[in-house]
Amino acid sequence: AQKVTQAQTEISVVEKEDVTLDCVYETRDTTYYLFWYKQPPSGELVFLIRRNSFDEQNEISGRYSWNFQKSTSSFNFTITASQVVDSAVYFCALSWGWYNQGGKLIFGQGTELSVKP
């Protein structure tokens, strides 16, 4: 069975601190896809990144970086020099399989990040 665990329910940091959000996944499929979404206080879900199981390269996008490690089944998300606008709930999600198998997403419970000025 597929599962995504975000063990950190809430994190509170002071602006300019670095913060890492953890994500651990479980799947028996060799082909799978990992995602991070951001949900700001306004409520919408914003796509941040997608990674497939064949691509273990880390990704950096501005202050955001992602560390994908198949050996530990983890896909962690780091925000460098956090800002108040980063305050949101962040979800890690997993999809698996090839075309026409639903492409369903399994979400973690979410991590609520609060960045204080």
Added chain:
Amino acid sequence: TAGITQAPTSQILAAGRSMTLRCTQDMRHNAMYWYRQDLGLGLRLIHYSNTAGTTGKGEVPDGYSVSRANTDDFPLTLASAVPSQTSVYFCASKGGLNTDTQYFGPGTRLTVL
């Protein structure tokens, strides 16, 4: 660009009443999904549709039904609402491949009293 629209934005519903949540996408995506979001549980899949004319059950389908008469629309119906269906409902869509990304609508906040 509209992307995905959902209606209504919010609704208060008496228990036992029926209601249809509407979802429309203008991206010509093949696949569409309905999730509910509850505190501490993340988002859970209710129903999905890989393509027009087909639907499937997700993790929490009981009490909900869907239809997919065309590519753009994917309504979610609660035949007889119960208080446990109080939640925020999100519709999502994506292209036909599992390499594609799901994009979400703005959500509908439903309260069942």
